[in-house]
Amino acid sequence: MTTRRRGAALEEAILQAAVEELTEVGYRELTMDGVAARAGTAKNVIYRRWPSRAALCIAAYRHMLPSGPDSTPDTGSLRGDALALLTRANDRMSSPVGRILRQLLADIHSDPERMRELRDQVARAGVSHWLTVLARAASRGEVGQQALTPRVATVAVDLLRNEYALNGATAVSPEVLTEIVDQVFVPLATRPPASSDDTSRD
Amino acid sequence: MTTRRRGAALEEAILQAAVEELTEVGYRELTMDGVAARAGTAKNVIYRRWPSRAALCIAAYRHMLPSGPDSTPDTGSLRGDALALLTRANDRMSSPVGRILRQLLADIHSDPERMRELRDQVARAGVSHWLTVLARAASRGEVGQQALTPRVATVAVDLLRNEYALNGATAVSPEVLTEIVDQVFVPLATRPPASSDDTSRD
DNA sequence: CTCTTAAGATACTGCTAGTAGCTTAAGAGA
DNA sequence: TCTCTTAAGCTACTAGCAGTATCTTAAGAG
Numbered sequence: 001m002t003t004r005r006r007g008a009a010l011e012e013a014i015l016q017a018a019v020e021e022l023t024e025v026g027y028r029e030l031t032m033d034g035v036a037a038r039a040g041t042a043k044n045v046i047y048r049r050w051p052s053r054a055a056l057c058i059a060a061y062r063h064m065l066p067s068g069p070d071s072t073p074d075t076g077s078l079r080g081d082a083l084a085l086l087t088r089a090n091d092r093m094s095s096p097v098g099r100i101l102r103q104l105l106a107d108i109h110s111d112p113e114r115m116r117e118l119r120d121q122v123a124r125a126g127v128s129h130w131l132t133v134l135a136r137a138a139s140r141g142e143v144g145q146q147a148l149t150p151r152v153a154t155v156a157v158d159l160l161r162n163e164y165a166l167n168g169a170t171a172v173s174p175e176v177l178t179e180i181v182d183q184v185f186v187p188l189a190t191r192p193p194a195s196s197d198d199t200s201r202d
Numbered sequence: 203m204t205t206r207r208r209g210a211a212l213e214e215a216i217l218q219a220a221v222e223e224l225t226e227v228g229y230r231e232l233t234m235d236g237v238a239a240r241a242g243t244a245k246n247v248i249y250r251r252w253p254s255r256a257a258l259c260i261a262a263y264r265h266m267l268p269s270g271p272d273s274t275p276d277t278g279s280l281r282g283d284a285l286a287l288l289t290r291a292n293d294r295m296s297s298p299v300g301r302i303l304r305q306l307l308a309d310i311h312s313d314p315e316r317m318r319e320l321r322d323q324v325a326r327a328g329v330s331h332w333l334t335v336l337a338r339a340a341s342r343g344e345v346g347q348q349a350l351t352p353r354v355a356t357v358a359v360d361l362l363r364n365e366y367a368l369n370g371a372t373a374v375s376p377e378v379l380t381e382i383v384d385q386v387f388v389p390l391a392t393r394p395p396a397s398s399d400d401t402s403r404d
Numbered sequence: 405c406t407c408t409t410a411a412g413a414t415a416c417t418g419c420t421a422g423t424a425g426c427t428t429a430a431g432a433g434a
Numbered sequence: 435t436c437t438c439t440t441a442a443g444c445t446a447c448t449a450g451c452a453g454t455a456t457c458t459t460a461a462g463a464g
Contacts, residue, residue, distance in 0.1 A: 004411055004460050028311070031451065042412055047453065106308035109230075109370055119368055151385045158364040159357070165367040166321060168311060183353045184390060191393050206429050206442055233420065244443055249422070 005041075014039045014046055018060035023096045027057055027103035054108055058118065061100055072129045078137040078189060082181045085129055086156050087174070093164055094171035102164065122161070127154055134189060147189040156185040207243075216241045216248055220262035225298045229259055229305035256310055260320065263302055274331045280339040280391060284383045287331055288358050289376070295366055296373035304366065324363070329356055336391060349391040358387040 005013060017039035021030045032053055036043045050056040073084035092098050101122065108115050130153040137143045146152070159180050163172045207215060219241035223232045234255055238245045252258040275286035294300050303324065310317050332355040339345045348354070361382050365374045 006409090006411070006461065010411075032453080033451075042414085043452090044413095044454075045411060048410080051453095053452070105367075115370060119370075122368065146385075146389070149385060151381055155361070155386060158361055161367060162360040162364045165363055166324065168317065168321075179353055183348075183351060184357060184386075187348070187393055188386065188390055191389055208430065208441070212442075234422080235420075244445090245421090246423075246444090247442060250441080255421070 010039075010041065010045070011049060014041065014049070014056075015060050015063045018056055019064045022057060022060055022064070022100050027100060027107060030057065032056075054104075054111060054114065057100075057104060058108075058114055061097075061104060064097060064100075066097075070126075072132045074136070078133065078142050079181060079186050081133040081137070082156060082185050083177065085126065085133065086160060086177050086181060086185075089126070089157050089160055090172050090177060093160070099169055102169075126157070130154060130157070137189065143189040144191065146191065152188055155188060156180050159184065212241075212243065212247070213251060216243065216251070216258075217262050217265045220258055221266045224259060224262055224266070224302050229302060229309060232259065234258075256306075256313060256316065259302075259306060260310075260316055263299075263306060266299060266302075268299075272328075274334045276338070280335065280344050281383060281388050283335040283339070284358060284387050285379065287328065287335065288362060288379050288383060288387075291328070291359050291362055292374050292379060295362070301371055304371075328359070332356060332359070339391065345391040346393065348393065354390055357390065358382050361386065 014035065018030070018035050021035050021038060025034075030053070032043050032046060035056070036046055039046075046056060050059060070088070073081050073088075075081050075084060093102075101118070105115075105118055105122065108118065127150060131148070131150075134143060134147055134153055138145070138148065160172060160177070163176060216237065220232070220237050223237050223240060227236075232255070234245050234248060237258070238248055241248075248258060252261060272290070275283050275290075277283050277286060295304075303320070307317075307320055307324070310320065329352060333350070333352075336345060336349055336355055340347070340350065362374060362379070365378060
């Protein structure tokens, strides 16, 4: 073995090895020895770059994320847009990337710093998309002002996330997605402004 | 040390020790040696009763559960009942018992059998209470038929659970609870039956 | 050509789950 | 009261993994 990688090339190889281990065995079963072996290097080389297994895995997770920003769907109806957005969210959460993210979130309670980083990525999972979709529907007269709150905007994704919290790894069925959209999101958004009702508070 | 416990008495002592360790250091930091030491016994005695650390902790979790069934609140208004139910759910989830349950759920992906047992306990976290409350409100004319679905009935608890999935351990504030009730649950339930709207599907 | 840096190899500590085997007390039956 | 079976208690062990330390040697800059 005469060639010896250095710097960025080596770092890239390690991250790539970590990504492969993550997708194959998951976060929990990933070992530093395993990553080192797969990358053709040694553990201490990894520890020179990342302080811990968790840190390495988070870096690898970021490394496997798709890059480009995505567009907001525009199907012409609130229901269509909502279904499109929710389906996209479901696809993400049920992908290997989503699986790994959930494992990371479940395991990183120790480190509140990293915890926050990761959580933000999930928490505002495209809130802006939902607000855009709602605003467009409002301009069409489809929805009223009461729908333009973060709570209502994210209610569908929040419920989807709850499904994953309950089910574990398995993907959520399209039926559940339409149920969430038709029984919760659309009714909430298209609810006519309350006239003789006192549901408005601070 | 002349006295030597046996059978049920010893089992009780071990479970009690495990409960204490769980509440003090949590599931993740609990060690079998720690439990054995606290119970004044040895590890293999524990392993004669439970096959693994996870099994012991689940048994201990069950052992610390409150027993009696609880009543359905009846404040006279849907909003009041919902707030009462949601506050109760929040108290449970933020209690030591809730904290431990979440740790267990996060850590037991390996064992789908035990996974299911535990999950059921969370999943239908008092659905019947919510349906009762909704039925009463319906009989008062406060809500329409569209609200009497499991999805709508559990929407508040589902959103609460989502808060915990995002935040980790910290308790959810009362403000968030009222937000969920006032912006989502009550509007959904009290939504007047759609006249020229096609949001009803199977 | 030399000198600094970091990669590579290996061996180590420390911790924990789970196992093994022996010794001895508990308690039941005679 | 004696005896015999069962299981508690004790101690030592294996195996696996995170993280550390040390030493040798290749890369690459000047």
